[in-house]
Amino acid sequence: MLVVAEGNGSYGSSSRMSNNINLNKNPDSSISISKMDLIIPFSPDVPCDNNGQRMWWAFLASSMVTFFGGLFIILLWRTLKYLWTVCCHCNIKHKEAQKVNNPMNSQADGPPKNPNDKDDAPASEVGWMTSVKDWAGVMISAQTLTGRVLVVLVFALSIGALGIYFIDSSDPIESCQNFYKDFTLQIDMAFNVFFLLYFGLRFIAANDKLWFWLEVNSVVDFFTVPPVFVSVYLNRSWLGLRFLRALRLIQFSEILQFLNILKTSNSIKLVNLCSIFISTWLTAAGFIHLVENSGDPWENFQNSQPLSYWECVYLLMVTMSTVGYGDVYARTTLGRLFMVFFILGGLAMFASYVPEIIELIGNRKKYGGSYSAVNGRKHIVVCGHITLESVSNFLKDFLHKDRDDVNVEIVFLHNISPNLELEALFKRHFTQVEFYQGSVLNPHDLARVKIESADACLILANKYCADPDAEDASNIMRVISIKNYHPKIRIITQMLQYHNKAHLLNIPSWNWKEGDDAICLAELKAGFIAQSCLAQGLSTMLANLFSMRSYIKIEEDTWQKYYLEGVANEMYTEYLSSAFVGLSFPTVCELCYVKLKLLLIAVEYKSEQRESSILINPGNHVKMQEGTLGFFIASDAKEVKRAFFYCKACHDDITDPKRIKKCGCKRIKEKVIPTFQNRSIKLANSMAVPNTLPSVLPVIECSTTAIPLVNNRKGSLLPPAPPSQSRLSLAVLNRARSLPGKYRYCPSTLSSTLTPTHFEDEHPSTLSPKKKQRNGGMRNSPNCSPKMMRHDPLLIPGNEQIENMDANVKRYDSTGMFHWCPSKDIEKVILTRSEASMTVLSGHVVVCIFGDVTSALVGLRNLVMPLRASNFHYHELKPIVFVGSLDYLRREWETLHNFPKVSILPGTPLSRADLRAVNINLCDMCVILSANQNNIDDASLQDKECILATLNIKSMQFDDSIGVLQANSQGFTPPGMDRSSPDNSPVHGLVRQASITTGSNIPIITELVNDSNVQFLDQDDDDDPDTELYLTQPFACGTAFAISVLDSLMSATYFNDNILTLIRTLVTGGATPELEGLLAEENALRGGYSTPQTLANRDRCRVAQLALYDGPFADLGDGGCYGDLFCKALKTYNMLCFGIYRLRDAHLSSSSQCTKRYVITNPPYEFELVPTDLIFCLMQFDHNAGQSRASLSHSSHSSHSSSKKSSSVHSIPATNRQNRSSKAREARDKQKNILR
Structure with a gap:
């Protein structure tokens, strides 16, 4: 109440009122009151x-x-x-009480009343009131x-x-x-x-x-x-x-909760505290404003003071905070009395509410906002294991400059706020990266990152976790949550264990046809290592091809110069120009390499049902048509565009490939396919998704209907390539001549009409041992040694026992992709140290595995499957010997018992006695794995077992007790060669090779968890501890492999979903969705009878190494050009060369050269070859390989030296064998069963 006292002007008076009324100025007024009575102004x-x-x-x-x-x-x-x-x-x-005392009187009063009659009226009244009350409620x-x-x-x-x-x-x-x-x-x-x-x-x-x-x-x-x-x-x-x-x-x-604005407990609590504090503050200020402007009633309102409401608000704040400046204070008794009580409650509220409010505001998620989509720009959501290492590796590959412009924004979602280092990384990429704190298991957080409009969701896994199954379960739950929120979203997730992939098939909306992919790190890691067992160094080459690496120029003539030139190559896709229409794949491949300086390794095929198929190095029967998508190896995305811009009319006479650009006549052709512009993409550019493929696709040209392609995810592993006439055996040709004319010239139809045994030799070879020796021994083929055939009864059955089985015998799994045998009990394949020593293994694969009953399974089946692929003949399979804890191997055996030629030596890889028992010095490859790596917190000690085992093997010394062995050159006989003629044989005469005497020459590949530990593998290198893995010597030589190199597959798969199909085709030996479904049901391979369809699946490419120091390419090995070799191998044998495995010191003239080799990817045409080079190539399936065991040389070899021992299981001399006891003979019989 604003008091108007004598001598005081009223505060805030308006024009329509006057606080001081001069009665003298209004003499006619009838109002006559004293000056003290003048209280209320009026008009x-x-x-x-x-x-x-x-x-x-x-x-x-x-x-x-x-x-x-x-x-x-x-x-x-x-x-x-x-x-x-x-x-x-x-x-x-x-x-x-009366009724109890006088029951007769109560009955005489009259008939009993109906109780319902008494309650009728009140019932209706209560019902009406209740309904009104409920309505109001x-x-x-x-x-x-x-x-x-x-x-x-x-x-x-x-x-x-x-x-x-x-x-x-x-x-x-x-x-x-x-x-x-x-x-x-x-x-x-x-x-x-x-x-x-x-x-x-x-x-x-x-x-x-x-x-x-x-x-x-x-x-x-x-x-x-x-x-x-x-x-x-x-x-x-x-x-x-x-x-x-x-x-x-x-x-x-x-109110905010009613409006669905407040959803979290912290936000509700924060608003509650703020609203209580503010309402109390404003209410108390209003009371002070009232009493101070009115005064005390008992003082006749004379002690008032003019205070505005906001001055009272200020007074209450300084009072609550106990500051009390004294510039504004209460004068009335009521005001002061109120302040006494308010300061008690207000101070308590200020001291408790304000810190809690500040804490809640401080604890608010810094990254708790919502993503705002930008028109015309895609975004992806990355979640899962978000750390500095995983994010930096992902961004380095995803945002690499070689991908041209990546118009994709990356949104990271994680429930833990980033640390300072990770936050700094996000700030460095702030134009393309955003981070939000939350969980993909929370639909509210998924809505915040706009998952429904995201182009894809990528889930990263913790590769170094102690419990891989738990990590996979977490990622599967993330997939379920995301798919439940938006079933159409494309998901690419990392999985650690192969057997956990089956759980993804249980998600109804999981559909690989729509781009969903699961990158199983254990499967791919084992596949890379397995391919290194067949062609050492291949793991390094493939890892570099599917990773984005910048070109590092070195002027000095060192091995690093040639290695880094190859590292700069990556895999790209591009649509082929219409100028290639009608040409066969080898012709197009040669033209691209010679004219365009591009290496074409595969094309994409789409059937009429719109199912994609990837054909890797198909034969002459595949003709290019409009819109064929090619897979190229090149150093830049711009280079690959030449394949799309190439015009025969305009560019036929151009020698500089850089001048091949879009020409004028090309515009007319572009009108036919207007959507084909700017397709050059790293196996990763989202502009070339399968849905944009044209309807006109390459077809397999044949006079009759060909065998259907083998479907693998989005496509075929390979088409059934028809063998040339020179590759067909005499028996097959005779049967072909007896067929009707319309089938006679269609090899694919021929293969579908013949019995399964036509793919193998029906008769034992009629060549004499000398003839066999003259034509070259077979590398790592246990049945090819003449000495073995004559003397040793311990060894594997000959071809006549293996290849000539009845058609009703199951030799392959139900998909026809892998060799299969009936389930074997683990006790039958266990070797003691003495039993292993009595059988001198050679050309085999030794797998040293560290693990125990508590270790996580590494998935050895993924290592064995590529080594048992059906595109190898049975006699070409390398025996596999596992050395490790029997308790651990028992747990893995359930997935291995259907593979042939597998044995176990219980022991430890650190025991030299065990290593000598399995002839580590005669193996084609020694693989060192550990299942205990993730159980150690110290990163530098995670690889201690693998490093110790590697150094232990390298320091071993061996004597030349085996003697001089008959062996082939370090290579294979190209398909189509006449092996019966020594003039055409790749090996002329006998090659004498001594066994390895030092462990440093044993081919080894070691798996590492921590990249920095690679420095401990080679004591003679000069690698800096901070050097990136791909720049280190062990990785360049193919002797070390780390799972971190697979991180790049996430971004590569996002940009082009064909990438995963291609790499799985190359490294897994032929895993298909059908096979994954069977493994999900039974967790074991199922045997199947041979049919034309399953046998056709064997006809697919495989990677091999070709030796140059002898054989049909020896003339090019001494100073020849790589391009001439490329063209000759492609034209003559349909072999596609794509790299070199060269001795590290080949450029030096020193006589004592190091036996280490390194990888050179896609050398230029004029690159000079040396005789010791080994050539990586994609070779066709050889139907004749099983018809003459001794005339074959194996498709892969050990590449750790320029000359190597014979790949066979060698016998012990007869003089020593005569002294064996009967117990030893029983052991030999047991060994015979083990190696089958």
């Missing part, structure tokens, strides 16, 4: 109390009468109801849309009324007002009428009227609604207790 045009007396008590009385009157009525009603209930209860008890409880609108409207009007109070607080506390002229009073009146109606609804819905009457919201209504009606009646305005409307702010959090 003559506003009817007001002529006495000028204050009427604040009328406003306050209206509120007090309403409150206490209603309270009295409620208490009176409860008292009367209680008394009525007590009286009725006593009357009922009295009547019941629904209206105010926000259970319906109408109720929510009503609750929100009440809150909004309460804030509006508080705003009107803020406006009116600049006017005097009490003044004369004309309701019809005061706009704010009219609005406030309308608001309060609505509040009155809402109060009635709340009163009807209340179960306990007394507690309702005492609620805070009810008290607010009592002291704010009645004074408004009094104002209209008295034409006066009293600011009074209207500040109590600020208490409505306490319900702010409830």
Whole structure:
């Protein structure tokens, strides 16, 4: 109440009022009051109390009468109801007592009344009241849309009324007002009428009227609604207790929850604390404003002071914070008394609420916002294992400059905020990277990152976790959550264990045809290592091809120069120009290499059913048509565009490939295929997804219907390539001549009509041992040694026992992709040290595995499957010997018992006795694995077992006790060669080779977890500890492999989903979706009978190494050009060369050269060859390999030296064998069964 005292001007007076009325200036006025009685300013045009007396008590009385009157009525009603209930209860008890005492009288009073008659009237009345009460409860409880609108409207009007109070607080506390002229009073009146109606609804819905009457919201209504009606009646305005409307702010959090704005407990708590603090602050400031501007009643309101409302707000804040500057303070007794009590509660509230509010604000997720999609720009969501290492590796490959412009924004989602290093990494890539804190298991977080509009979701796995199954389960749950939220989203996830991939097939919306992919690290890691067993160094070459590496130029003539030139090559895809239409694959491949300086290794085929197939190095029967997609090896995406722009008319005479660009006549052709522009993509560019492929696709040209392609994910491993006439055996040719003419010249039809045994030799070779020797021994083929055939009964059965089985015998799995044998008990394949020593193994694969009963399984089946692929003939299979803990190998054996030629030596790879027993010096490859790597926290010690085993083997010394062995050159006989003629044989005469005498020359590949540990493998290298893995000598030589190199497959698979099909085709030996389904059902390979369809699956490419120091390419090996070799191998034998495995010191003239080799990927045409080079090539399946065992040389060899021992299981000399005991003979019989 603003007091107007003598000598004091009223605060905030308006033009329509005057705080000081000079009665002398109004002599005609009938008002005659003393100076002290002049309290209320008024205007003559506003009817007001002529006495000028204050009427604040009328406003306050209206509120007090309403409150206490209603309270009295409620208490009176409860008292009367209680008394009525007590009286009725006593009357009922009295009547019941009378009935018990006088039962006859009660019956004589008349017939019994129907109890329903007595209750009819009250029942109807109670039902009506209950329905009204329920309706009112629904209206105010926000259970319906109408109720929510009503609750929100009440809150909004309460804030509006508080705003009107803020406006009116600049006017005097009490003044004369004309309701019809005061706009704010009219609005406030309308608001309060609505509040009155809402109060009635709340009163009807209340179960306990007394507690309702005492609620805070009810008290607010009592002291704010009645004074408004009094104002209209008295034409006066009293600011009074209207500040109590600020208490409505306490319900702010409830309103936000009704609107679904607040969802988390922290946000609700924060809003609650803030609303309570602010409402209490504003309410207390309103009371101080009232009493300080009105004064004390017992002082006749003479001790007032003019304070604005906001000055009171300031006063309350400095009081609560105990600062108290003293510039503003309370003068009235009421104000000071209020401050005494308020400072106790306010200080407590300030000390507890403010720190908690600050803590909640500080704990708010810094990365808790929502992603805003940019028009015309895709975004992907990356989740899972988000660390500095995984993110940096991913970004380095995903955002590599060789991918041209990557117009994709990367959104990381993780439930843990990034550390400072990771945050700095995000800031360095802020234009393309955003981070949000949350979990993909929470649909709200998925909505924040706009997963429904994302181009894909990538899930990273923790490759170094102690429990791989638990990590896979976590990623599978992430897939389920994402697919449940948006079934159409494309997901690419990393999996650690192969057997866990089966769980993804249980997700209904998981569909690999729509781009969903699971990159199994254990499967691919084992596949890379297995391919190194067949062609050492291949793991390094493939890892570099599918990773983005920048070209590092070195001027010095060192091995690093040639290695890094190859490292700069990557895999790209591009649509082939119409100039290639009608040409065969070898022709197009040669033209691309010679003319365009591009290496074409595969094309994509799409059937009429729109199912994709990838044909790797198909034969002459595949003709190119419009829209064929090619897979190229090149150093830049721009180079690959030459294949699309090439025009025979315009570019035929151009010798510089850089000048091959878009020509004028090309525009006419582009009108036919307008969607083919800018297709050059790294096996990763999203612009070349399979859905954009044209309808015109390459077909397999044949005069009759060819065998259907083998489907593998999006396609075939390879088409059934028809062997040339020179490759067909005499028996097959004779049968072919007897066929009708329409089949005679279609090899694919021929293969489908012949019996399965036509793919193998039906008869033992008629060549003499000398003839066999003259034509070259077979590398790592255990049946080819003449000495073995004559003397040793311990060894594997000959071809006549293996190849000439009946067609009803199951030799392959049900898909025809792998060699298969009936399940064997593990006890039958276990070798003791003495048994292993009695059989001198050679040309085999030794797998040293560290593990125990508690170790996680590494999935040895994925290592064995590529070595048992059906595109090898049985006699070409390398025997596999596992050296490790028997307890661990028993756990793995369930997945290995259907593979032939597998044996186990219980022991430890650190035991030299065990290693000598398995003839480690005569093996084709020694693989060192560990299942205990992730159980150690110290990263530098994770690879200690593998490093110790590697150094142990390299330090071993061997004597030349085996003697001089008959052996082939380090290579294979190209398919189509006449092996019976020594003139055409790749090996002329005998090659004498001594066995290895030092362990440093044994071919080894070691698996590492920590990349930096590669420095410990080679003691003679000068690799810096901070050198990247691909730049180290062990990795360049193919003797070390780390799982981190597979990280690049995530981004590569995203940009082109064919990449995973291609790499799995190359390294897994032919795993198909059908096979994965079978393994998910039984967890074991199922044998199947040979049919033309399954046998056709054997006809697919495989990687091999070709020796140059002898054989048909010897003339090119001494100073020849790599391009000439490429063209000759492609034209003559359909072999596609793609790299060189060269001795590290081949460029030096020193006679004592190191036996280490390194990888050179896709050398240029003019690259000079040396005789010791080994050539990586894709060779066709050789149907004749099984027809003459001794005339074959194996498709792969050990490449650790320029000359090597014979690949066979050698016998011990007969003089020693005669002294063996009967026990030894029994052991030999056992060994015969083991190696089958």
